[in-house]
Structure formats: structure tokens, C-alpha cells
Amino acid sequence: KQEVTQIPAALSVPEGENLVLNCSFTDSAIYNLQWFRQDPGKGLTSLLLIQSSQREQTSGRLNASLDKSSGRSTLYIAASQPGDSATYLCAVSMRFGAGTRLTVKP
Amino acid sequence: GAVVSQHPSWVICKSGTSVKIECRSLDFQATTMFWYRQFPKQSLMLMATSNEGSKATYEQGVEKDKFLINHASLTLSTLTVTSAHPEDSSFYICSAPRAGAADTQYFGPGTRLTVL
Numbered sequence: 436k437q438e439v440t441q442i443p444a445a446l447s448v449p450e451g452e453n454l455v456l457n458c459s460f461t462d463s464a465i466y467n468l469q470w471f472r473q474d475p476g477k478g479l480t481s482l483l484l485i486q487s488s489q490r491e492q493t494s495g496r497l498n499a500s501l502d503k504s505s506g507r508s509t510l511y512i513a514a515s516q517p518g519d520s521a522t523y524l525c526a527v528s529m530r531f532g533a534g535t536r537l538t539v540k541p
Numbered sequence: 542g543a544v545v546s547q548h549p550s551w552v553i554c555k556s557g558t559s560v561k562i563e564c565r566s567l568d569f570q571a572t573t574m575f576w577y578r579q580f581p582k583q584s585l586m587l588m589a590t591s592n593e594g595s596k597a598t599y600e601q602g603v604e605k606d607k608f609l610i611n612h613a614s615l616t617l618s619t620l621t622v623t624s625a626h627p628e629d630s631s632f633y634i635c636s637a638p639r640a641g642a643a644d645t646q647y648f649g650p651g652t653r654l655t656v657l
Contacts, residue, residue: 469646478634478650479585524584526646529575531585 437462441525441532448515449540456510456535458525463503465527470499470510472521473534479524483510515539544568545637547649554625555657561621562652564591564635570615571637575646576608579632591618591635625656 438461448454458468467486471479483492483499485508491500498511512519515537522534544567554560564574572593577585589610590598597610607629609621618637622629634651 467645471648476653479648481645481648484645526585529587529590529646531577531587533584 437528437530439527439530439532441535445536447538452515453513456523458508458532460506460527463506468501468508469526471524474521517541545647545649547652551653553655556626559623560625561619564618564649566616566637569639574618574635574637576620577634627656630656
């Protein structure tokens, strides 16, 4: 059974900082990996999807990488803004990590 | 883009009653849909896989007689919480993969269930 772990559980940074969120998974036989953000009391917003054959995906200030051999993915957020404050979730094969709760302070 | 809807968005019910939640894929067909629940400040937990034309597949520890799933058509799956109790209060979210889009999971907005 796939297990997904996200580190750190919470992160607080000042506005403008670049940051990295980590996701690790136990079974490297994956189809794809997806990053989401979730605002309090809301549903999920898909950020990036990386297919198993890809190494990274970029969307605006977001960049996600995938290393299947080591069972890791990272989400890089450049020039963070207060509006980026949310919980970021990593999903692999229908399994979610516990998320990283990000706070960007003005 | 692909959209998945859920209805209702929130529901309050009395203990002992049953509640039905609908999940619809609005512009694509989904032979498979997934149901999750999320407790406050926790992550999503996969409950079951809904399969069109066959029985749902439940994750370990999820009571199939408690959480009835019916994949009525290629665009609709329903989750019925039977004889709901306060401990069933949670945020229920469905998702559907869109074939041909790298099986990207499209999530519904969620249904918040409160059982009094």
C-alpha cells in the first residue's frame, strides 16, 4: 500500500522568500503525482500534475519535480506571497500526504 | 476545463437519519470515481472506489453497509451515509479521473456533513 509523507508539517515564512515543500512515497511504481492546495474549509485546487515519465512541471511561480527512484517530489514556490498561504497536499495513486500548512507573512 | 460537482455542499441532519451525497462529472464520462473523507485539520482519506456497472471497492476499515456507494451512470456516483451519527460528521470529497488527460484527478468542491 502506497504511503505518502510530507515534510514539513507546517511552515511560516516572510513574504518574498523562496521555499520548498517535500513529498515522499514508498512505492515507486506510480502513474502520476499531483500537488494541490487547500484553503481552510474549502475543496482542493490542482496545482501541478507530473506524469511518471516526467521529471518536472512548472506553472508560474510553482515548480514541481519528481524523482521516482528515490520516491520523492518537491514543490518549489518562488517569491512567496500572502495569498500562497494554504495547506499543500501531495497525492500519489489516490493516497494523500498529511499536507504542509504554509503561512506567508506580509 | 473538466469540472466535478457535488451536491449538497453542506448538510445538517439528525442522528439516525441517512444522507445522500451526489458526485457528478459535468463534461466528461467517468467509469471510476473516488470518495474521500477529511476530518478537521487532517488530510484526505480514501474511503472507496466507485465503479460504474459493478460494486464499489472499499478501503480497509470502511464499513460498506454504512457508506453505500452507487455509480448510477457514467457521470454520477452517490454516497449514502446510513444511520448517521455525530462521528460521521466530516468533509466528504469525490474525485474523478479524466481519461486522456494523464488521468488527472478532478475533485469536487466537497460536502460538509454535520450530524447532530
